[in-house]
Amino acid sequence: MPGEFIDVRVDPDIAQDSEIAKKLEEICPVSIFEAGADGVRIDESNLDECVLCDLCLGAVPKGKIQIIKLYEQ
Numbered sequence: 001m002p003g004e005f006i007d008v009r010v011d012p013d014i015a016q017d018s019e020i021a022k023k024l025e026e027i028c029p030v031s032i033f034e035a036g037a038d039g040v041r042i043d044e045s046n047l048d049e050c051v052l053c054d055l056c057l058g059a060v061p062k063g064k065i066q067i068i069k070l071y072e073q
Contacts, residue, residue, distance in 0.1 A: 003047030005071050008032055008056075011064040015039050020060055027055045 014020050021040035024033035030049035033056065034041040056065050 001044055002068070002070060003044065003050075005069070006047045006050045007068040007070055008042055008047060008050065009066040009068065010040055010042070014060055014064045023059050024056055027059055029053060029055070032056075 016039035018035065018037070018039060021033065021035035024040055025031075025035040030046055030051060032043055032046045032050060034043055050067065052067065052069075054067075057067070
């Protein structure tokens with residue numbers, strides 16, 4: 001379920017990669033990503049805390065994470 005203002009989608013191709021999950025968990029300043037044994041999980045309670053820093057976008061191959069601004073739709 002998306003936040004009120006922001007939704008983050010992770011491509012299934014990388015969602016189960018535990019190394020990428022760890023990287024995302026480490027770099028996100030507002031703890032949107034959680035690394036688990038089965039890959040990356042989104043902490044939906046933190047989605048609207050996103051500061052649009054784009055660190056997650058730079059940590060994965062291009063196009064594998066989408067940040068969707070729901071207020072622009």
